[in-house]
Amino acid sequence: TYAYNTAISAFMNFGMYDEALSIYKQMTAERVKSNSVTFGTLINGACKLRSYVEAQHFFDEMLEMQIDVNVEVCTSLIDAYAKQGLLNEAETMFNKMKMLGCSPNVVTYTTMFHAYGMQEMWGKAYSLFQDMEDCGIEADTVAYSTLMSVLNKCGQSQIVIDLARKMRTKMVNLSEPVFYEILTACSKMRDWDLADTVIKEMESILPNLSYGLINNILRFVGKSANVEAMMKLFYKLEHSSIEPTSETYKILADNLATIGKWKENSEVFSWIDDKKKQEY
RNA sequence: ACAAGAUCACU
Numbered sequence: 501t502y503a504y505n506t507a508i509s510a511f512m513n514f515g516m517y518d519e520a521l522s523i524y525k526q527m528t529a530e531r532v533k534s535n536s537v538t539f540g541t542l543i544n545g546a547c548k549l550r551s552y553v554e555a556q557h558f559f560d561e562m563l564e565m566q567i568d569v570n571v572e573v574c575t576s577l578i579d580a581y582a583k584q585g586l587l588n589e590a591e592t593m594f595n596k597m598k599m600l601g602c603s604p605n606v607v608t609y610t611t612m613f614h615a616y617g618m619q620e621m622w623g624k625a626y627s628l629f630q631d632m633e634d635c636g637i638e639a640d641t642v643a644y645s646t647l648m649s650v651l652n653k654c655g656q657s658q659i660v661i662d663l664a665r666k667m668r669t670k671m672v673n674l675s676e677p678v679f680y681e682i683l684t685a686c687s688k689m690r691d692w693d694l695a696d697t698v699i700k701e702m703e704s705i706l707p708n709l710s711y712g713l714i715n716n717i718l719r720f721v722g723k724s725a726n727v728e729a730m731m732k733l734f735y736k737l738e739h740s741s742i743e744p745t746s747e748t749y750k751i752l753a754d755n756l757a758t759i760g761k762w763k764e765n766s767e768v769f770s771w772i773d774d775k776k777k778q779e780y
Numbered sequence: 781a782c783a784a785g786a787u788c789a790c791u
Contacts, residue, residue, distance in 0.1 A: 502781050503781085504781090504783090505782065506781045507781095508781090508782085508786095509781065509782055510781095512782085520787065535781095536782090537781055537782050537783080538781090538782080538783045539782090539786090540783050540784095541781080541783075541785075542782090543782095543783090543784040544782070544784070545782085545783095547784085553783055570783080570784095571784075572782090572784045573782050573783080573784075575784040575785070576783080576784045576785095577784090577787095578784090579784070579785065589781085605784095606785085607784055607785050608784080608785080609785090610784095610785045610786070611784075611785050611786095612785095613785085613786085614786065617786095641786090642785060642786050642787095643785080643786080644786090645786045645787060646785070646786040647786090648785085648786090648787095648789090649786065649787065674786090675786095676787075676788085677786060677787035677788080678786095678787085679787095680787055681786090681787075706791045710788070710789080711788090711789085712787090712788035712789040713788045713789085714785065714787065714788090715788085715789090716783095716789095717786090
């Protein structure tokens with residue numbers, strides 16, 4: 501069994517689904533017992549390759565053979581349903597998993613928030629979040645960022661700000677995506693004072709920031725007539741070890757131009773020139 | 781021996 505599982509997993513890691521499947525067929529032909537690791541590998545692999553029908557098929561087979569299912573497999577399947585837009589199936593799975601002897605954990609709940617978000621159902625997501633807390637499951641930073649992203653998307657930025665306060669009292673780490681969502685909320689609520697405070701707080705994770713997200717933050721902080729906050733943030737970034745991209749400079753220059761700060765604008769262009777010279 | 785979730789970028 502170990503040997504077969506290893507082989508199946510190796511093929512799955514290379515995205516070679518057909519080969520993995522034929523190993524599995526050989527396994528059953530030779531009457532080697534498959535276990536939950538075998539099916540876990542097959543189902544997770546199929547989900548990653550977006551072969552959702554196959555994943556479902558393995559799951560049914562797993563139930564028929566009365567092999568124990570685990571939380572990871574259930575969560576994987578819920579995510580697979582959600583990504584196909586099959587919210588009802590996802591909900592059914594979520595309810596059914598308790599009957600199968602595994603209870604949803606924080607990852608499962610997060611997957612459900614995301615599922616509701618895809619259908620713009622922020623109310624469902626938010627009330628599920630409250631259910632989760634009632635069950636004594638603590639939200640982590642991914643759970644918060646997921647829920648916040650749903651709420652921002654549905655125009656509920658005030659709740660995002662409330663959640664941010666809650667994260668602080670519960671001492672949950674504020675990760676980069678969480679900062680992004682909080683700042684998005686500030687910008688939608690036009691709460692520049694709060695945005696300023698949040699940007700100061702971001703200093704603690706500054707060395708770990710990626711410019712993909714930073715560029716977006718600079719873009720909307722600057723766009724909302726808060727160019728000063730944008731520049732302040734940029735200066736702080738300069739002192740950290742991360743390299744701005746050319747997109748970063750473009751955003752700065754554009755935002756400065758919109759409010760007529762031509763002097764600063766041309767300064768940004770001179771930075772770009774300096775940078776080019778350094779490269780030679 | 782296998783494992784599940786968010787934001788951004790790339791495609």
